Amino acid sequence: TAGITQAPTSQILAAGRSMTLRCTQDMRHNAMYWYRQDLGLGLRLIHYSNTAGTTGKGEVPDGYSVSRANTDDFPLTLASAVPSQTSVYFCASSSGTGGEKLFFGSGTQLSVL
Amino acid sequence: GQSLEQPSEVTAVEGAIVQINCTYQTSGFYGLSWYQQHDGGAPTFLSYNALDGLEETGRFSSFLSRSDSYGYLLLQELQMKDSASYFCAVRGRNQAGTALIFGKGTTLSVSS
Numbered sequence: 001t002a003g004i005t006q007a008p009t010s011q012i013l014a015a016g017r018s019m020t021l022r023c024t025q026d027m028r029h030n031a032m033y034w035y036r037q038d039l040g041l042g043l044r045l046i047h048y049s050n051t052a053g054t055t056g057k058g059e060v061p062d063g064y065s066v067s068r069a070n071t072d073d074f075p076l077t078l079a080s081a082v083p084s085q086t087s088v089y090f091c092a093s094s095s096g097t098g099g100e101k102l103f104f105g106s107g108t109q110l111s112v113l
Numbered sequence: 114g115q116s117l118e119q120p121s122e123v124t125a126v127e128g129a130i131v132q133i134n135c136t137y138q139t140s141g142f143y144g145l146s147w148y149q150q151h152d153g154g155a156p157t158f159l160s161y162n163a164l165d166g167l168e169e170t171g172r173f174s175s176f177l178s179r180s181d182s183y184g185y186l187l188l189q190e191l192q193m194k195d196s197a198s199y200f201c202a203v204r205g206r207n208q209a210g211t212a213l214i215f216g217k218g219t220t221l222s223v224s225s
Contacts, residue, residue, distance in 0.1 A: 031212075035215075042200060043156065044215075045212055048212045058212060090156070100163075104156050106154075
């Protein structure tokens with residue numbers, strides 16, 4: 001079973017450009033999440049979705065948008081990237097909205113120059 | 114809002130026991146989770162405590178005291194492969210609904 005697949009693995013992006021990070025899960029989990037991880041700051045929640053068709057803002061949502069058109073896919077879009085969005089991005093899912101046990105993708109290393 | 118505090122670094126030797134503490138503040142508490150992350154890897158789930166007391170899973174144990182807003186992860190018989198970052202996380206009620214919020218992580222270095 002693949003679990004959670006993120007793409008791309010890494011990307012270098014010019015400031016001002018847009019980009020969509022892809023996340024697909026095959027576990028039929030209801031809840032999905034996007035976190036960013038920066039050195040010394042741990043994992044910070046960007047956006048989440050408790051079920052298909054609904055999304056919510058996390059701790060650091062500014063500059064990011066998400067959609068949840070179906071159960072499996074949860075793309076994260078940066079409309080106009082800035083250098084402060086340089087980070088490792090992790091997508092995760094859980095079977096319940098409580099989300100005690102999250103399953104993480106392998107991450108996307110994004111550098112905005 | 115929510116906040117979690119845990120030490121930034123811990124060092125230990127093989128075979129030793131180490132305890133990683135976590136204190137939290139949250140409005141509406143449901144439980145405390147622990148995750149492990151090796152360098153360059155993704156976080157993986159270790160344990161979850163919803164009630165007070167100790168939960169044991171092999172060499173790892175996790176403890177929770179809700180009255181003290183405090184928990185810890187106990188790692189016994191340390192091995193080199195336990196060198197990793199460890200994160201505590203809470204599911205509480207905040208602007209993120211009830212999604213998991215993570216601490217900044219504790220880097221554990223195990224030496225021989």
